[in-house]
Ligand SMILES: [Ca+2]
């Protein structure tokens with residue numbers, strides 16, 4: 001009986017530790033579209049770096065986002081930062097909470113919902129939109145470069161907000177599964193009840 005009780009206690013502790021590892025470090029809710037009477041909002045959640053064993057890293061980040069929701073039927077996903085307003089607000093959120101420091105991300109970046117995994121050089125957002133020539137983009141200088149040093153077969157296909165040597169959250173294509181990263185989720189908020197001031 002005692003052994004059983006101890007087992008349950010250990011399981012509970014494991015659950016608490018697991019749950020706390022899944023909590024966002026900062027959130028902001030933005031009114032992104034809709035009318036004054038029927039506003040539509042999205043809650044953005046910024047997570048600090050994953051654990052070393054959270055492989056495959058970008059896919060695991062994506063799974064955490066999918067597990068987030070405010071109401072059933074409104075699942076999250078890696079954030080679609082396809083306009084300057086939202087992209088800027090998220091980078092402000094990271095900066096004001098000092099999440100770009102090593103304490104949150106040792107590996108200098110946060111995955112977002114943009115990748116060219118399907119077709120090299122053609123970037124798709126997680127909402128299914130393909131990034132066109134005239135669409136908003138915010139690449140760091142010299143990026144994307146599809147560096148193949150650590151992954152000769154795939155190169156770099158998963159985009160991050162990059163914080164290294166003054167890049168200040170501009171975009172960089174990063175390996176999808178070579179380094180644990182922070183990440184940014186978006187969760188539709190049908191009630192707009194957590195709208196930031
Ligand atoms: Ca690539």
Ligand SMILES: [Ca+2]
Pocket residue numbers: 143144145146147156172173174
């Ligand atoms: Ca790169």
